[in-house]
Amino acid sequence: MNRRRQAQVTPEQVERSTRIYYYWLLLALFLEYARPASYFAFLRVPFLYSAIPLSLFVATCFAPGMRSMREILADPLTKWIPIFVALIAFSFAHADVSLYVYNIFKLVLGYAIMFIMIARIVTSEARFRGVIATLLLAHLFLLAMNPAVVMNPNERNYIIGATFLGDGNDFSMSLCILIPFAISMALGATTRWGRWFAWAGVGIGLLAIIASQSRGAALGLGAVLIYLWLISPRKMAVLAGVAVVGLVVLVYAPPVYFQRLGTIANYETEGSAMGRITAWKAGLRMAADHPITGVGAGHYAISFGTKYRPPEAQGMPWLTAHSSYFLVLGELGLPGIITFLVLTWGNIRANGKMRRFVRKRAGPDVDPAKLAFANRVLVLSSGAVLGFATAGAFLSAAYYPHVFVFTGLLLSLRNMVATSLNVSVAEALGRNPAVRKPRRGIAVPPATDDPKGGGQVATPSLGRRPQA
Template sequence: MRDIVITLIVFASLPYTFKKPYIGALMWIWISVMNPHRLSWGFAYDFPFAAIIAATTLLALLVAPGQKRPPSSPAVAVMIMFTVWMAISTLFAIHPGESTVMLQRVIKIMLMNLVVMMAVRNKEQLHWMLWALAGSLGYYGIKGGLFTIATGGSFRVWGPEGSFIFGNNEVALAFVVIIPIFYYLYLISDKKWLKYGMVGAIGLCALASLGSYSRGALLALLGMFGFLWLKSPKKAALGVGMALLLPMIILFMPAKWTERMDTIDNYQEDGSAMGRINAWQMATNLAIDRPLTGGGFEIYDAYVFARYAPVPNDIHAAHSIYFQCLGEHGFVGLGLYLTFAILCWRRANWIIRQTKKRADLKWAGQLAGMIQVSMIGFGVGGAFLSLLYFDMPYYLMGALLITGQIVQDSLRQPAAGQPGATPAEAADPAATAAAQAPRNGARAAKQGSI
């Protein structure tokens, strides 16, 4: 039954995608982030839904009228450069065959993030994008939170099989990253039941994150909630809520969860933690030996660890987005990745500054602040996880750049209520141009008479 429902939803959306390409972008986010087909047991499990949606959306963008370009930001150019550099590092990879397979997967993610930025053009479409992201991860977060409550936190929460976030550590960080988006949706919702729903989703996602038994997610959660409080326009209410919610959640967890979290202080005695440090040292040594391109994808095996790791037989994945990027793509790749993140952060700061005195753009400043909170959560938690290619953060930074473009376009027109603008002119650029034409003509005639 699930196979049929998922198939009907996907194929029913295709005709609408040709009319409105952003619908294809929303469907892509749903399939790639939530992986709903992995919840089925029949033909839909391995059906190429993603390829069909991607091809339809690309074709729809080609035939759609109007401009077809991503937001005008240096961050877009750096993201493209980073993608190209990953292709270059694959040419010099230690394992070219395996690296090429992974490159194809990564290029799809980067290409479709670019497509999403081209398809989503206005505030309404952007909000639908955020609902798609929140709903896709919120399904697992709410389900995981309820599972943690039902089991008393005695069992770990896992993600959807066959996805980037299948592991308990990975899905926990995904829950952390999506919490600020739920909070933004809470801020813009005008219905009480919807606000209550967002508060419930935040609490359950936080509980599911802790229920994963991920130590990195706990650090990310604490760092993110602190920054969330700084960015929130309702500091008093949020502060009281966090002061009550977090201790209650932590006290709810069983003794074995507390014992695992205590190993953060005694990491030297923890084999998993020391294995991660060994993997980080391997990536550093590899990058020093191959500083430009690194070793390419798929370098976590006996051959590479024997050459570069301090403890050759202790083989682990990168367990850090930063060391993963350094080991796989060298110092150039890491520099491009960090530059992309910094440019997105600066764009968020610009949005917040520009929208302070614009009531009509208040939402954009709030969204930029919440995406910064998500970036903090991912930056902290990602220091301990191999999630460099997880598509969710790229979509959020894409949403940030889309927001910047909307604000930039809006600033070219005076806001409603400001001198020189009528409400109709502020809402409609065409009306503004029509209203300004007689004034411009009068000025020209006056100058000509002088």
């Protein structure tokens, strides 16, 4: 009797039964990005930021109804997360200062746990949008607590109270990731308020990027816009959006913004740009001396000051990498940079393979609305990764949560798209073709007659909007 009842559980019922974990995840993400305890004293509870995600991780280990580890591991990008963490842990064996390694390892281990929770809990389109909305809300909260960032674009302001988003460059790079996700949320919103919130977030985020005067973020945003124009079949619509962005820049940006952008082409005359080049050359020398291990996680700055500082930089006691790529190359060696490139550009490649698979499966037996959703969100989420990959080339952001969060989101998205086509992620991405098995306790949607006369088809799950 119990087995019969369990077999009759629908996906919508499973979504409702796991809502507590979903809201728990949103709380953990908001606290990690917004750090509200910096502004409200009553939230300064010891271990608050660690206790909430860790307790959620323990709870999800025993909770039924979420995406299984077997489904998560079917995506080829999954294995690279533990490889990245393991390479950092390996630094304990050879690095000079174990404390520096420990600080980085503790961070990335927590973010890896966040990746697992996102991959397990985000099982529907509604939850995918909910995570994006939470991240957008966290960034808007920080801007509300630091209004000078947007209200005074003539000066570069810091985000007081934030951690990895405290610097204007880091905050604007995060917005380069978030804006494409927010556009996908706006285009797929089911309510007017949701649509307005998403578009308002896109607009305010654009102003914050301009006000930060970050050249890396400007290049990141430009790369996203060019990519969306090149890949979109509606090029005039995208071109109109680009024109709106250009108009906002012309109206809102102060003269100093254009002066800073001008130094991109004439970098030889700008001290900050030359400092980056000096740091990047040091990273190459670190990798040349330690190609397999690197100098150790957290050791870039100290290694620069003690061994790899060039004669022309004698006045610099230390210097960070100013690039995610050179940071990983110098600290983790060739295995590290390969892993990092797979986690960034590999996500874009996997999304492209999924889009091609979706086009192959398009036909009268597949809902066109669901195909349109899959194509739109896969393209925009790839744009989000491109924003990080471009802006991150000028910022030491390899150990920030971004890689882990967007990899978890994109893994969930690819899994949802594959589910909607009744195949496994492995088959969709060209690995070990097999018919997808449903999660335990969820009834397989029955085949229904195609109203267009195309025979019987399985009812796809993507596009359903269960209550979350």
